[in-house]
Amino acid sequence: MSAYLPFLVFGITAGAVYGISAMGLVLTYKTSGLFNFGHGAVSAMAAFLFYSLHVEHGLPWPIAALIAVVGFGILIGVVLERVAAALAEVAITYKIVGTIGLLVGIRALIVLIYSEEARVFAPFLPQAKVFSIQGVSVNVENLITLGLGVAAAAGLFVLFRVTRLGIAVRAVVDDAALLDVTGEDPTRVRRRAWVLGSIFAAVSGVLFASVQQQVQVDVLSLLIVQAFGAAALARFSSLPGSFVGGLVIGMVQAVISKEATRMPALVGLDLNVPFLVLFVVLVVLPKGRLVELGRQVKARAVPPSRVPLRHRQVGVALALVFALVLPHIVGSRLPLWNTAMSEVVLFLSLGLLVRLSGQISLCHVGFAAAGAAAFGHILSWGVPWGVALLLAGLATVPVGALIAVPAIRLSGLYLGLATLGFGIFLAQFFYTKGYMFGVGQQLATPRPAGFTSDVKYYYVLLGLALVGTAVVLVVERSRLGRLLRGLGDAPVALSTLGANTNVTLVMVFCLSAVMAGVSGAAFAGLFGRVGGFSFPATQSLTLLAVLVVAGPRIISAAFVAPILLFVLPGYTDNPDIANGLQVAFGLTAVIVAAGSQGALDAWFGRLALQARERLVGPADRRINRPARRRSERAAELTASGVGGAR
Amino acid sequence: MTGPTTEAVPGGPDNGLLLSGLVVRFGGLVAVDGVNLHAPTGRVTGLIGPNGAGKTTTFNACSGLVRPTAGSVRLFGQDVTSASPPARAQRGLGRTFQRMELFDSLLVRENVALGREAGLAGSRPWHHLRARHADRDAIRAATDDALELCGITELADRRPADLSTGQRRLVELARVVAGGFRLLLLDEPSSGLDHSETDRFGDVLRHLVDERGTGLLIVEHDMGLVMRVCDYLYVLDFGRPIFDGEPEAVVASDVVRAAYLGDETAEIEEMEAGLV
Numbered sequence A: 001m002s003a004y005l006p007f008l009v010f011g012i013t014a015g016a017v018y019g020i021s022a023m024g025l026v027l028t029y030k031t032s033g034l035f036n037f038g039h040g041a042v043s044a045m046a047a048f049l050f051y052s053l054h055v056e057h058g059l060p061w062p063i064a065a066l067i068a069v070v071g072f073g074i075l076i077g078v079v080l081e082r083v084a085a086a087l088a089e090v091a092i093t094y095k096i097v098g099t100i101g102l103l104v105g106i107r108a109l110i111v112l113i114y115s116e117e118a119r120v121f122a123p124f125l126p127q128a129k130v131f132s133i134q135g136v137s138v139n140v141e142n143l144i145t146l147g148l149g150v151a152a153a154a155g156l157f158v159l160f161r162v163t164r165l166g167i168a169v170r171a172v173v174d175d176a177a178l179l180d181v182t183g184e185d186p187t188r189v190r191r192r193a194w195v196l197g198s199i200f201a202a203v204s205g206v207l208f209a210s211v212q213q214q215v216q217v218d219v220l221s222l223l224i225v226q227a228f229g230a231a232a233l234a235r236f237s238s239l240p241g242s243f244v245g246g247l248v249i250g251m252v253q254a255v256i257s258k259e260a261t262r263m264p265a266l267v268g269l270d271l272n273v274p275f276l277v278l279f280v281v282l283v284v285l286p287k288g289r290l291v292e293l294g295r296q297v298k299a300r301a302v303p304p305s306r307v308p309l310r311h312r313q314v315g316v317a318l319a320l321v322f323a324l325v326l327p328h329i330v331g332s333r334l335p336l337w338n339t340a341m342s343e344v345v346l347f348l349s350l351g352l353l354v355r356l357s358g359q360i361s362l363c364h365v366g367f368a369a370a371g372a373a374a375f376g377h378i379l380s381w382g383v384p385w386g387v388a389l390l391l392a393g394l395a396t397v398p399v400g401a402l403i404a405v406p407a408i409r410l411s412g413l414y415l416g417l418a419t420l421g422f423g424i425f426l427a428q429f430f431y432t433k434g435y436m437f438g439v440g441q442q443l444a445t446p447r448p449a450g451f452t453s454d455v456k457y458y459y460v461l462l463g464l465a466l467v468g469t470a471v472v473l474v475v476e477r478s479r480l481g482r483l484l485r486g487l488g489d490a491p492v493a494l495s496t497l498g499a500n501t502n503v504t505l506v507m508v509f510c511l512s513a514v515m516a517g518v519s520g521a522a523f524a525g526l527f528g529r530v531g532g533f534s535f536p537a538t539q540s541l542t543l544l545a546v547l548v549v550a551g552p553r554i555i556s557a558a559f560v561a562p563i564l565l566f567v568l569p570g571y572t573d574n575p576d577i578a579n580g581l582q583v584a585f586g587l588t589a590v591i592v593a594a595g596s597q598g599a600l601d602a603w604f605g606r607l608a609l610q611a612r613e614r615l616v617g618p619a620d621r622r623i624n625r626p627a628r629r630r631s632e633r634a635a636e637l638t639a640s641g642v643g644g645a646r
Numbered sequence B: 001m002t003g004p005t006t007e008a009v010p011g012g013p014d015n016g017l018l019l020s021g022l023v024v025r026f027g028g029l030v031a032v033d034g035v036n037l038h039a040p041t042g043r044v045t046g047l048i049g050p051n052g053a054g055k056t057t058t059f060n061a062c063s064g065l066v067r068p069t070a071g072s073v074r075l076f077g078q079d080v081t082s083a084s085p086p087a088r089a090q091r092g093l094g095r096t097f098q099r100m101e102l103f104d105s106l107l108v109r110e111n112v113a114l115g116r117e118a119g120l121a122g123s124r125p126w127h128h129l130r131a132r133h134a135d136r137d138a139i140r141a142a143t144d145d146a147l148e149l150c151g152i153t154e155l156a157d158r159r160p161a162d163l164s165t166g167q168r169r170l171v172e173l174a175r176v177v178a179g180g181f182r183l184l185l186l187d188e189p190s191s192g193l194d195h196s197e198t199d200r201f202g203d204v205l206r207h208l209v210d211e212r213g214t215g216l217l218i219v220e221h222d223m224g225l226v227m228r229v230c231d232y233l234y235v236l237d238f239g240r241p242i243f244d245g246e247p248e249a250v251v252a253s254d255v256v257r258a259a260y261l262g263d264e265t266a267e268i269e270e271m272e273a274g275l276v
Helices: A005-032 A039-056 A061-086 A092-114 A140-162 A164-174 A176-181 A186-212 A217-221 A223-233 A239-260 A269-284 A309-329 A331-342 A344-356 A364-380 A385-395 A397-409 A412-430 A454-477 A479-489 A491-496 A501-527 A539-549 A554-570 A575-594 A599-616 A630-639 B055-063 B085-090 B108-121 B125-129 B133-149 B165-178 B195-212 B223-229 B247-252 B254-260 B265-275
Strands: A129-133 A136-139 A443-445 A528-530 B017-026 B029-039 B044-048 B070-075 B093-095 B183-187 B215-219 B232-237 B240-245
Touching: A005 A039, A005 A061, A005 A136, A005 A140, A005 A164, A005 A186, A005 A223, A005 A239, A039 A061, A039 A092, A039 A186, A039 A217, A039 A223, A061 A092, A061 A186, A061 A575, A092 A217, A092 A412, A092 A539, A092 A575, A136 A140, A140 A164, A140 A186, A140 A239, A164 A176, A164 A186, A176 A186, A186 A217, A186 A223, A217 A223, A223 A239, A223 A269, A223 A412, A239 A269, A269 A397, A269 A412, A309 A331, A309 A454, A331 A344, A331 A454, A331 A501, A331 A554, A344 A364, A344 A454, A344 A479, A344 A501, A344 A539, A344 A554, A364 A385, A364 A397, A364 A412, A364 A443, A364 A501, A364 A528, A364 A539, A385 A397, A385 A501, A397 A412, A397 A501, A412 A539, A443 A501, A454 A479, A454 A501, A454 A554, A479 A491, A479 A501, A479 B108, A479 B125, A491 A501, A491 B085, A501 A528, A501 B125, A539 A554, A539 A575, A554 A575, A575 A599, B017 B055, B029 B044, B029 B055, B029 B215, B029 B232, B044 B055, B044 B195, B044 B223, B055 B085, B055 B093, B055 B183, B055 B215, B085 B093, B085 B108, B108 B125, B108 B133, B108 B165, B133 B165, B133 B195, B165 B195, B195 B215, B195 B223, B215 B223, B223 B247, B232 B247, B232 B254, B240 B247, B240 B254
Parallel strands: B029 B240, B044 B215, B044 B232, B093 B183, B183 B215
Antiparallel strands: A129 A136, A443 A528, B017 B029, B017 B070, B232 B240
16 A cells, blocks of 8 residues: 555645646536636646746746736636637537637647747745655645645535525526526626636646646646546536546546556556546446536538539639649648648548538547558558558548447537547557557558659649549438438437438448548658657647638538648748747637627628718618617607607 | 227227327426327327427337337337337338428438438448439439428428428428328427418328328327317326317317316317317
């Protein structure tokens, strides 16, 4: 037992941090129905702010903490409440994309200010030993961290049961309109919840940096996924439960890392406990006990294109000509275009899932990685390149089928979370194993003989992208395509018409995995050798956001998205501009998500109307009643003798 | 307690849908409590009752969306109590929804065609991929026929999202008509329809039953429509069956009057008006 103690002390401290983060996440999710994927980025921002104030500018830590936690927490909480309000009435895919936009945007902002490099962050809380259990010392920092967590959990528990704000927060979840009638402003209630949630995020960020003894943007942003696991244990609904969930995860991690010193097979598993927990809880928990919060909105159907067919044909022809001559006009930037071209099929496969069938995948990079690894192994057996590419795609089928299992049970947010957990687990546990990318992460993936130059390989990739496009076109027009659209629009109706939608789901996930696997293999061919580092699991989040920003049509989005992701930032050699682009992209994702149900059209419509009024005078006063000024109306009433004192 | 009236029905209890002692509980709430019901083919069976009587829950238990706590669901003589929704559809049971569940990203024609195609796809992966040549003509014929019957042929190339509620109801009806189901559950088919649309709807329903021998089980609030098209009625109140019989007998029943009395006496008047 005593051998476990040092690990447990560390585990409980880390677990308390996860718990605090998870409570903030669940609090805001409960009150607004928006599950914030950017929660960890808020933590990271607060930690950097604290680092800046305390380490760089020498402010005493209590003052720095007050500014970074309370000041920043209030500020960002107010902003986030507005974002949540804008995302309240959109479909779940867009809610996810909107908060991914927050994650990407805030992360890029941090990199812009502080760079990606890790910085040493000496623990700021007193390290003095308080007492020791069987020779293992427990210091002030451990106690403060745990104490903060326990106090916060207990405080929230009491807040929810007893205080007026707590009751209002519970009411706002149940029926915001009804709460409004009672005289309590739902927006104000939500704002308080977001402020509180952001303060929790900030506290956990600062404490996590202290536990890790470093500030690094991605490590801190990933804290969110640890919190996901803790929140999953509390079914995304109980606040004290989330804290306990955090402690459990921290302790299990500690025990596994202890065991890993004896059993090499367990190495790396400790880091994966949260993701594994997230995946397993979502797959095992009875469906009725996982209730998705917030208004469930059906995504607006994509209207048919207004551009005449003839113009579209000319556009496609021009794009094809451009694609054919591209290697001869882009010069030294060709590798960028090659990367983009290799990812077209990946975006097509994601489009099949997201756009055609209404599913969500946050593990698409994992499919690509599996395909790339299989490709390398199959090539090493001497199989011809083209055949190996096809086999690599087929080898990805079991991975797709595995993900279809949660897809049968879950939808929307919880499917997204389950796939994210799976993808990160795949990355952190399997990528590093010898049987996946070989020893030393150096799996040979050469280009086909005779096509080794960048220009020639470009045409191979273009050919693949066109074949992928043809596959999507055929699927869209086939019975499978109609079934998939039916699945996306009204899955219950489809099943009562006699189609076994489980079969439909497994098929689309397998097809999508094949295409993603082929894309991963083609991507691996770019470099000649490949390792797991080329397939960061969190990139799956970015993929979904970029796909959605690239537009609602599967094929055009699949070509535009990789250009946005790889080519556009690659054309600048100034890293600040590249990061600025990412900030802009994050903001765009939020705006696109918020406008997905037509809110932007309405807004632009009003602007156009107002502009018209200014230019040519009011069209018809009666139609534009809300636009009229109160004084104007009063004057009118007085003139007609209806009101006003005489 | 009334039992299902199966004696007078051609084909006996094996014809159509037979519920025996159906109970559905949600936690502590008993939504449906001991419902016996028989909906045979060639007849319009109505299921009525005040709001919250358990009508839609009964429907959901029939089509497999809700698992009953007790009792059995038999379809054409086979026990389907634990069968999945698609398995029931394969045995000839189709349904519509109170809040229409249309495929908004497909054209009206594709919506209707999918009514037939979904059943052909079933559970076989290969049949999900593409239609067999032999099926294609049958699908087209069934689609054209259903569009024609429901009077929405001219809407075939529109999208459901652009249509009125009444038109959308007709699209949903055409979809199950194309599916060729022997028995249809229609959940409040006339809600949101105006008078002429409801009349048209009633004509289509009568045609389905009289000319094609389809069986219909209808949950409906429009008592005029209920009295005009239904041959037999079951009345639920608070999940319990309180009466069943021919429409005339239902209107005359004191039990039914008592159940509707107070807030919904207007419905009794509507019923009587519908009978004339």
